Amino acid sequence: MDKLINEFSFGLFFWQLLIFIGLVLLLKKFAWKPILDAINERESSIKDALSSADIARKEIESLNEENQRIIKSARSEREALLKEARNTGSKIIEDAKQEAKDSANQLIKQAQESIESEKRAAIQELKNQVAGIAIQIAEKVLHNELENKEKQNKLIKQLIKETKL
Amino acid sequence: MEIPAIVGAGLVVIGVGIGIGNIGKGAMEAIGRQPDATGKIQTVMLIAAALVEGIGFAALFAV
Amino acid sequence: MLKKIHLKTLILIFLGIGVVSANDFKGSTKNNKEDIKEYILHHLQDSHDFNLLSYTNDKGKKVHFGIPLPVILWDNGLKIFSSEKFHHGETVAQIGKDYYKLHHNKIYKTNSKGEIFYDESSHPTNVTPIDFSLTKGVVSIIFTSIIMFFLFKSLADSYKKNNKIAKGIGRYFEPIVLYVRDEIAIPNIGEKHYKKYMSYLLTLFFFIWFLNILGLTPLGINVTGNIAVTFCLALITFLITNFTAKKVYWKHIFWMPGVPLPMKIALAPIELLGVIIKPFALMIRLYANISAGHIVLMSLISLIFIFRNWLGSSLSFILAFSISIIEILVAVLQAYIFTVLSALYFGFAVEEHDHEDDH
Numbered sequence: 001m002d003k004l005i006n007e008f009s010f011g012l013f014f015w016q017l018l019i020f021i022g023l024v025l026l027l028k029k030f031a032w033k034p035i036l037d038a039i040n041e042r043e044s045s046i047k048d049a050l051s052s053a054d055i056a057r058k059e060i061e062s063l064n065e066e067n068q069r070i071i072k073s074a075r076s077e078r079e080a081l082l083k084e085a086r087n088t089g090s091k092i093i094e095d096a097k098q099e100a101k102d103s104a105n106q107l108i109k110q111a112q113e114s115i116e117s118e119k120r121a122a123i124q125e126l127k128n129q130v131a132g133i134a135i136q137i138a139e140k141v142l143h144n145e146l147e148n149k150e151k152q153n154k155l156i157k158q159l160i161k162e163t164k165l
Numbered sequence: 166m167e168i169p170a171i172v173g174a175g176l177v178v179i180g181v182g183i184g185i186g187n188i189g190k191g192a193m194e195a196i197g198r199q200p201d202a203t204g205k206i207q208t209v210m211l212i213a214a215a216l217v218e219g220i221g222f223a224a225l226f227a228v
Numbered sequence: 229m230l231k232k233i234h235l236k237t238l239i240l241i242f243l244g245i246g247v248v249s250a251n252d253f254k255g256s257t258k259n260n261k262e263d264i265k266e267y268i269l270h271h272l273q274d275s276h277d278f279n280l281l282s283y284t285n286d287k288g289k290k291v292h293f294g295i296p297l298p299v300i301l302w303d304n305g306l307k308i309f310s311s312e313k314f315h316h317g318e319t320v321a322q323i324g325k326d327y328y329k330l331h332h333n334k335i336y337k338t339n340s341k342g343e344i345f346y347d348e349s350s351h352p353t354n355v356t357p358i359d360f361s362l363t364k365g366v367v368s369i370i371f372t373s374i375i376m377f378f379l380f381k382s383l384a385d386s387y388k389k390n391n392k393i394a395k396g397i398g399r400y401f402e403p404i405v406l407y408v409r410d411e412i413a414i415p416n417i418g419e420k421h422y423k424k425y426m427s428y429l430l431t432l433f434f435f436i437w438f439l440n441i442l443g444l445t446p447l448g449i450n451v452t453g454n455i456a457v458t459f460c461l462a463l464i465t466f467l468i469t470n471f472t473a474k475k476v477y478w479k480h481i482f483w484m485p486g487v488p489l490p491m492k493i494a495l496a497p498i499e500l501l502g503v504i505i506k507p508f509a510l511m512i513r514l515y516a517n518i519s520a521g522h523i524v525l526m527s528l529i530s531l532i533f534i535f536r537n538w539l540g541s542s543l544s545f546i547l548a549f550s551i552s553i554i555e556i557l558v559a560v561l562q563a564y565i566f567t568v569l570s571a572l573y574f575g576f577a578v579e580e581h582d583h584e585d586d587h
Contacts, residue, residue, distance in 0.1 A: 219509030
């Protein structure tokens with residue numbers, strides 16, 4: 001301790017104090033402040049750049065998402081449209097088929113009916129003609145059969161024979 | 166017989182040496198366990214070593 | 229490539245130390261060890277001239293090479309004269325009516341014969357005038373300050389010119405400035421208060437580092453191993469700590485919260501002592517480390533001239549070389565520790581305690 005106090009030089013202390021404080025103040029004004037400010041500014045600008053890049057990336061992401069969404073909805077819309085079209089088409093076909101079938105059925109029915117009535121008419125006519133013919137034939141036959149007495153007797157006899165009492 | 170002061174100072178220096186050695190050992194073990202915290206451990210180690218060292222200086226200059 | 233150049237420079241530096249020292253010891257065959265011891269002690273002290281080398285010539289006369297520095301004394305008025313007049317302490321200097329003599333690098337007022345009187349414990353009893361001389365140490369401090377000023381001013385200017393990108397020689401120091409901010413100031417002081425201490429911490433770190441390195445050059449100027457210099461630095465740290473301290477800091481010293489009353493009374497003087505011991509340890513640490521480094525280095529170099537044989541001298545050269553490399557590490561380590569501890573003390577001073585009883 002003695003040695004330390006003995007070694008202490010007031011002049012050196014004085015100059016050191018003066019120069020050091022001067023140096024701190026000078027450097028503060030001319031060096032440290034500008035340096036630290038520049039570094040801070042640089043850091044904040046880097047930070048800003050990074051964050052803006054982040055924001056841009058997020059924006060792009062959201063844009064992408066939007067695009068994806070739009071594409072998806074468009075696709076689903078198209079699908080729906082297609083489906084509807086398909087449905088309508090098949091319905092039209094179905095309707096047409098039904099209509100055709102109906103009209104065909106009606107035609108068939110009409111035809112059948114007219115055929116039936118024609119047939120009946122024909123049958124009626126045929127019946128009439130047959131009856132007429134039969135009467136003519138019967139007239140002729142009767143005419144022939146009952147020309148003489150003998151034949152009339154014979155027939156009566158046969159009829160009596162056939163008739164069983 | 167009087168023991169000279171320098172012997173006491175020597176004893177203190179031995180103690181300080183052991184102390185700083187222990188601090189270094191502890192720091193190394195800590196770094197071995199957690200290499201990620203190396204910077205922090207080094208700072209704390211230096212501070213602790215500096216404090217122990219202070220005692221050594223006090224003893225040396227008291228002589 | 230760069231490493232090679234560095235290695236070459238280092239070797240040159242250490243060879244330089246060897247040459248200077250060799251010249252110093254030339255011719256002093258008698259009592260070599262005593263001479264060396266005196267030389268080392270002399271070297272550790274501040275001196276009034278910039279002595280590059282000195283030797284005793286064939287006629288037994290001491291020859292000095294160096295630059296005399298101005299001596300400024302306050303002794304019933306300001307007295308300024310060149311240190312040449314002391315003739316390295318060999319003769320008495322007459323300034324006006326007064327006589328001064330240099331004795332172990334201290335100036336004493338003497339009679340016309342230059343006699344120094346001693347008391348029982350062999351301390352000189354002569355009057356010592358107040359010495360404001362621009363000594364070797366002061367010149368080194370001024371030199372370092374000028375270098376630092378222009379270095380960091382050029383760094384600051386390069387930001388303006390180059391769109392916030394450092395250029396030139398200052399660029400190498402930008403990472404260190406950042407290191408001081410991010411690894412020393414912010415963790416120890418805290419994000420909130422660190423800004424007002426930055427100027428001091430940065431100046432402190434580079435000042436100590438540069439002076440330490442300057443001490444390892446062949447000039448071997450021992451500035452940071454000087455108690456007045458370290459005392460000044462520690463004093464500034466002490467003053468800043470206590471003048472910027474918050475109320476909580478003083479409360480923790482005088483009335484430690486969260487401990488029982490008797491403990492409070494017992495802790496107060498211990499804590500108060502700690503306030504003084506902390507900067508005191510700072511002062512002693514830097515002084516002792518740098519002084520010890522110089523002593524060890526110079527002793528090892530001196531061994532060359534004690535051994536005076538091929539094997540011993542080369543061995544001591546290798547030892548001195550490796551110690552020099554360690555000293556370069558110590559130079560930056562001591563600057564770092566001084567700065568870290570200063571920052572830590574500032575951190576204690578401005579700390580804000582959220583929990584009153586977390587001790």
